[in-house]
Amino acid sequence: MLFKENILSWYETHKRILPFRDIQNPYYTWLSEIMLQQTQVDTVIPYFEKWIKTFPTLNDVALASQHDVLKQWEGLGYYSRCRNFHKAAHIVMNEHDGIIPSNYDKFLSLPGVGPYTAAAVMSIAFNKPIPTIDGNIRRVTSRILGRKKMRQNAQARIKNYLQIEIDPLRPGDFNQALMDLGSSICTPTKPKCNQCPVNEICIALGSGNPESYPEKMKKKKSPHYNVAAGLIWDRDKFFIQKRSEKSLLGGLWEFPGGKVEKGESLKMALKREIFEECKIKPTIHRKVGVVKHVFSHFSIEMNLFHCSINGEKPKTDLPSQWIKPNEIAQYPFPAANHKLFKILDQDGWNI
DNA sequence: TAGGCGTGGTC
DNA sequence: TGACCAAGCCT
Numbered sequence: 001m002l003f004k005e006n007i008l009s010w011y012e013t014h015k016r017i018l019p020f021r022d023i024q025n026p027y028y029t030w031l032s033e034i035m036l037q038q039t040q041v042d043t044v045i046p047y048f049e050k051w052i053k054t055f056p057t058l059n060d061v062a063l064a065s066q067h068d069v070l071k072q073w074e075g076l077g078y079y080s081r082c083r084n085f086h087k088a089a090h091i092v093m094n095e096h097d098g099i100i101p102s103n104y105d106k107f108l109s110l111p112g113v114g115p116y117t118a119a120a121v122m123s124i125a126f127n128k129p130i131p132t133i134d135g136n137i138r139r140v141t142s143r144i145l146g147r148k149k150m151r152q153n154a155q156a157r158i159k160n161y162l163q164i165e166i167d168p169l170r171p172g173d174f175n176q177a178l179m180d181l182g183s184s185i186c187t188p189t190k191p192k193c194n195q196c197p198v199n200e201i202c203i204a205l206g207s208g209n210p211e212s213y214p215e216k217m218k219k220k221k222s223p224h225y226n227v228a229a230g231l232i233w234d235r236d237k238f239f240i241q242k243r244s245e246k247s248l249l250g251g252l253w254e255f256p257g258g259k260v261e262k263g264e265s266l267k268m269a270l271k272r273e274i275f276e277e278c279k280i281k282p283t284i285h286r287k288v289g290v291v292k293h294v295f296s297h298f299s300i301e302m303n304l305f306h307c308s309i310n311g312e313k314p315k316t317d318l319p320s321q322w323i324k325p326n327e328i329a330q331y332p333f334p335a336a337n338h339k340l341f342k343i344l345d346q347d348g349w350n351i
Numbered sequence: 352t353a354g355g356c357g358t359g360g361t362c
Numbered sequence: 363t364g365a366c367c368a369a370g371c372c373t
Contacts, residue, residue, distance in 0.1 A: 036369040077357025114371045134369045
């Protein structure tokens with residue numbers, strides 16, 4: 001049985017038409033691979049199309065402000081991907097004459113580009129026979145080779161195996177075929193082995209329980225926090241501040257506030273947080289709403305209160321703005337804030 | 352090297 | 363409905 005022939009002929013009949021596929025444009029390939037990190041194809045498509053419309057070339061990305069690129073990324077998550085891509089665009093423009101490097105090591109050295117992304121861009125955009133190893137391919141090869149433990153040793157073995165199997169004439173298609181196989185047939189649970197083009201050589205299937213490959217890692221339970229935030233009004237404008245680039249949700253805008261400490265009421269916590277962040281003691285009015293939001297490693301329940309400032313001026317080290325409700329669209333906010341905006345829109349934004 | 356880093360979909 | 367999952371990278 002010919003592994004790569006079967007994989008590629010399966011791909012020909014099953015591949016999806018995607019806006020970032022079959023376009024020989026390294027910028028499109030690079031951007032899509034960054035967006036696809038830990039993110040499903042259907043989520044990425046609208047973001048990709050909107051981004052390309054706003055920034056048709058890599059030079060447009062380099063010329064844009066971080067604020068503007070984050071605005072386009074808003075809602076996609078893992079915002080360091082966006083900040084790193086923005087930095088990398090500058091490097092390509094300034095140090096590579098605007099040409100995306102077609103050399104693996106040079107491309108790998110760009111911020112936000114790791115072994116997966118470098119291999120994907122090299123193989124898809126530059127036709128270089130370098131195998132990609134992502135979550136899908138790790139699972140597919142774990143099952144084909146019958147290796148339950150996917151640690152350092154196995155990683156090298158996967159690479160060796162794929163380096164031999166990869167089609168030197170169509171390396172990009174080969175890599176994408178294996179990833180598609182992993183996401184549609186060789187799924188983590190309930191794999192559709194009867195539809196698999198390489199089921200005859202799969203050791204995990206032969207073992208009778210392919211789903212048990214590879215061995216799953218135990219995950220830590222993530223903590224939950226109560227959070228209070230203030231919608232601080234001065235006449236028809238409210239106060240927002242920008243999060244530090246190095247923090248969680250770095251570079252996005254938010255309302256002042258923070259975690260509720262043990263023994264604190266929501267309003268006590270909010271007064272304390274606003275004083276710590278802005279050095280003012282606002283009057284806290286009614287609660288606007290509560291939203292629950294799950295992050296990658298913890299969850300929150302955010303309670304938003306209307307506040308007013310009694311003539312005081314907030315003093316903050318972070319960039320800040322007074323904006324009107326209709327100006328929200330200009331600022332990149334995290335998803336939890338957008339949930340609050342929905343509540344505010346229904347509520348009429350009135351104190 | 353294991354943990355930090357978002358979000359939306361699925362069951 | 364909580365737990366898991368999805369085309370990783372950085373520190």
